[in-house]
Amino acid sequence: MTTSISKLSDLLSEKVRVTNQVIEENLSSKETTIIGDIASHLINSGGKRIRPLLTLTVAKLFDYQGDKDTLLAAAIEYIHSATLLHDDVVDRSEKRRGLKTANIIWTNKYSVLVGDYLFSRAFQLMVRTESLRIMKTLSDASAIISQGEILQLAIEKKLDVSKEDYLKVIKGKTSALFSAACQAGAEITNARDSHVDALQEYGECIGTSFQLIDDLLDYLGNENKMGKNKGNDFFEKKITLPIIHAYERSSKAEKKFIKELFQKPLPNHSDLTDLLEILESSKSLLYTKNQALIWTERSINALQIIENSEIKTLIVELAEEILDRVS
């Protein structure tokens, strides 16, 4: 996923620079240095900043001439970072983007509070866009995000969760912010409603595809690209699409075996190997990739009503490249 992202970053280099500056400027607090330390540890740990780039890209797509897109893009990255800090507390994660997580270095309580701080900072930045419409889009997205995280806890260890319910989880944990990043990027340009809707749909669909590919990569073990350990979701007992599919297709005896794997208090690498064999024989990884493909196609279809342009071509490419992370 380098081509279109690096082309867009080049094309929007001045906007990206200003956004990064806004992100840096608002990280620190004059009252205490620890906020800046923790927030920087996460925010400067090499995340691709794809969400703010989407916002800037969509604003450019509609030929936005103002300077508020960078405030908005920074706000989106702050919301994303706040959710990561809290996620790592909730999941007791120890590693993210190849580094120790903030909860491991500074303890949970700092991660909770600095997450809250970033979330507040995001709202302050949004207020500076002076657009109530954008504030509505992003506060709605925030509610869906936290709701999705709670749903994810509710399906923990629930192997027979339906694919529909799992899609609701994905909507919260990933698609909602991709969707809001694109929608708000269109809204700030005062694009017409049908165009705003198209970009909202595009964002939601690539977000879903992005998460399905993440689910897949977790079992393919692409440690360099993910900065996480192979089988991380399994060790955290997270039910994802490959598992739901495999369980659904399994015989009674296999179901019992999968259940036992997920019930082990301390699963080990041999358990992961067993699980991978099941995923292989049930073709669940292939199924997941095909589902991601469907969502990517849907995202590209959503853009049909948008006039062709260099930026539009790159946005389409970006959707396609989300799939290519697997190969």
Place this chain on the structure above:
Amino acid sequence: MTTSISKLSDLLSEKVRVTNQVIEENLSSKETTIIGDIASHLINSGGKRIRPLLTLTVAKLFDYQGDKDTLLAAAIEYIHSATLLHDDVVDRSEKRRGLKTANIIWTNKYSVLVGDYLFSRAFQLMVRTESLRIMKTLSDASAIISQGEILQLAIEKKLDVSKEDYLKVIKGKTSALFSAACQAGAEITNARDSHVDALQEYGECIGTSFQLIDDLLDYLGNENKMGKNKGNDFFEKKITLPIIHAYERSSKAEKKFIKELFQKPLPNHSDLTDLLEILESSKSLLYTKNQALIWTERSINALQIIENSEIKTLIVELAEEILDRVS
């Protein structure tokens, strides 16, 4: 602190009813019942809802005729509840308002995520007020709140913290939301700037007084009123004004003794008794009460530029009654 609060609740009974309805309506999520369960456990646990009442009261003071004050008041209560859920995680508290805390019943991860959900819901309600000015006031307050909580962690076990630094902590953990509740209540009425400033100052000062009285009550042990155990702050190793004052006035030997008390991994009730004797002999509880009195006077002075009215009289009484919680 019953008289003015119950008079105001009576006078504003219809507004209070609508606010409570907004609070109830937005608590639940159709996706999962656990959000409603956790949020209701906290929100319906008998808190006095003094912050939303302040908002409604200030709107009434400026003769507000619209219906957005109730949305705003509900948003304020949600922000307050979100911070309580996160505070209890950070402090590992087990009891609040006489009940088990949500983190004890449902675990930390639910408290973190439901706190995030309430915070998002608060912003959704604010958006419905359609006032950018109010969104600025409340997002600024939110940033100060989380910053104050982080500052509080930074001064943990730091007995020689200055009173000035401790006031910054109080500003975050308590005064900022009292202040914003009053300020936003004035802003929604489009009151003139000097009046908005007066109410902001009033809120900040009663918030400070409120917190100092809380610090005091913690050592006086007023379990019925507080719903917390006597000496809770000591057992959580929280440095509050009585302690800062006592430590400041102590001899070298006494300082060593206080330090040892706060360094004990598992302090017991006899340690608390020792500490209370020191607080008694250094007159630190009296000092704290006098400080609260000063902030209360300051809050009442701030209202001088406001025309006299029945509501103003009750607002002044409310400030005085915050002090009376001690007797």
